[in-house]
Amino acid sequence: MSIYDVLTVYHGGTEEIRFPRVDRGRLNLDFGPGFYITDIYAQAKDWAVKIADARESTPMLNVYHLRQREVLSNYRCLIFDAYNKDWLEFVTKSRLGERPWQNYDYIEGGVADDRVVNTIRLYMGGYISDEDALNRLKFFKPTNQICLLNQELTNRYLTFVESKIITEHE
Secondary structure (H helix, E strand, O other), X not given: OOOOOOXXXXXXXXXXXXXXXXXXXXXXXXXXXXXXXXOOHHHHHHHHHHHHHHHOOOOEEEEEEEOHHHHHHHOOEEEOOOOOHHHHHHHHHHHOOOOHHHHOOEEEEOXXXXXXXXXXXXXXXXXXXXXXXXXXXXXXXXXXXXXEOXXXXXXXXXXXXXEEEOOOOO
């Protein structure tokens, strides 16, 4: 992961979000109930389309600037650089409701998306070992998600740039 002074990040959904709230997410997500963003445009776009299809709505991409260097210097941050044992245990605990994210303001790492979720479920259910799960996960290039769990951090270091409707041709 590279550290940037200002990082352009995206949130895919179905509405414009000028003032993100960290208290609106579900508890059992990968990194907790915060506000999720990514620095990967295509990932955010795909997520927006997926959500819009499910809601029979219009996909929208929100664009922000994150003053990342300041966040990493001033807050409790956790960064997973790969799908590794620490990531696997953290995501599993989160999904089981154990709240490992409680002591962090910012968490970044791979997404337990459609490509890897079956492996996570098998591991959570005790059907495969952590070694087997990691052997399966090594074939997937991690996507990236950033979960902002602290409202002060979000208000101070995440700046709304624009929102735009995703079209078929984008």
